[in-house]
Amino acid sequence: MISPxxxxxxxxxxxxxxxSNAANAYAMARAFSDDPVAWERIAALYLxxxxxxxxxxxxxxxxxxxxxxxxxxxxxLRWDRFTEIGRIAMRNAPLMPGVKSVLEELGRRGxxxxxxxxxxxxxxxxxxxxxxxxxxxxxxxGGGDWPKSESxxxxxxxxxxxxxxxxFFGDGRGDLAAARGTGVPFxxxxxxxxxxxxxxxxxxxxxxxxxxxxxxxxx
Numbered sequence: 687m688i689s690p691x692x693x694x695x696x697x698x699x700x701x702x703x704x705x706s707n708a709a710n711a712y713a714m715a716r717a718f719s720d721d722p723v724a725w726e727r728i729a730a731l732y733l734x735x736x737x738x739x740x741x742x743x744x745x746x747x748x749x750x751x752x753x754x755x756x757x758x759x760x761x762x763l764r765w766d767r768f769t770e771i772g773r774i775a776m777r778n779a780p781l782m783p784g785v786k787s788v789l790e791e792l793g794r795r796g797x798x799x800x801x802x803x804x805x806x807x808x809x810x811x812x813x814x815x816x817x818x819x820x821x822x823x824x825x826x827x828g829g830g831d832w833p834k835s836e837s838x839x840x841x842x843x844x845x846x847x848x849x850x851x852x853x854f855f856g857d858g859r860g861d862l863a864a865a866r867g868t869g870v871p872f873x874x875x876x877x878x879x880x881x882x883x884x885x886x887x888x889x890x891x892x893x894x895x896x897x898x899x900x901x902x903x904x905x
Contacts, residue, residue: 687873688902693851694825695792696841698737698834699803699810701857702875702895704817706779707733713775717767718747727751736858736881739804740768741831769809776805776813782877784896784905789822791903800825802837802854835864842868855895857881862888873898 688695701707711732715725728751735743744764748756792799800823803810807828814820825845829837842849849870856862857875862885865872874882875898876891892898899905 687871688853691851692797692853694798694800694845694847694853696800696802696825696838696852696854696870698854698856698858698861698875699801699805699814700776701736701782701877702855703782703785703801703819704776704779704813705782706776707736707857709775709779710772713771714743714747714768716771717764718752724751735860737834737856737860737862737864738858739829739831739833740765742833744768769806772805773809773813777816781817781819782875783894784899785819786822787905788895788899788903789819791899791905793822798824800827800841802827802829802834802841804829804834804837806830833864834860835867838864838868838870842870855898859885 697703700710711729712725714732715728718728719725728747731747731751732743735746744761789799801814805813805828810826810828811820814823814826827837827841838854849868852870853873854861854865854870855873855875856865858881862872862874862882874888874891875894876882877893882888882891
């Protein structure tokens with residue numbers, strides 16, 4: 687899937703670079719409730735909302751689990767609590783297999799390496815640095831209360847990139863939708879969840895970057 691014209695590889699962070707999906711799910715659950723019983727329901731729903739911005743995740747959990755509109759200031763409270771709890775969760779989560787070796791190899795080949803996440807920018811920078819990834823990435827873009835497709839489009843516009851010259855690595859259907867919406871070739875990362883089962887155009891999935899590096903870079 688990588689070709690001589692590939693100029694930049696763009697990586698989702700949670701589930702692609704850092705093995706933090708489960709940790710983030712429970713961080714979100716704790717942002718909503720102190721009840722361990724509720725945590726399981728919230729975490730399960732969170733894990734279904736792959737590749738979706740955190741604002742949409744918070745609103746969806748409020749609607750489907752809490753079952754009432756937000757009180758005044760409650761949305762921001764959930765956002766802030768998840769940011770703080772998630773900061774710790776993502777710092778403590780391990781890297782996915784093959785991350786550093788693949789990023790190093792891409793750098794040797796002169797390919798620009800970018801991270802694109804729904805995590806707020808300042809927090810994302812701190813988390814990447816805590817894992818030693820800041821020196822292996824040329825670009826990092828955090829997100830906010832907007833879809834990842836918008837973040838991708840901004841990235842292409844800011845760096846004058848042709849999406850056809852890029853690869854976007856994601857682990858969720860929301861990532862796939864963002865790739866389709868912006869016309870960027872997509873690499874599906876699935877550690878065994880069946881996330882992309884039945885999706886048209888997905889001919890192969892990779893369990894992690896180590897597997898992709900072996901198949902595509904000959905590592």
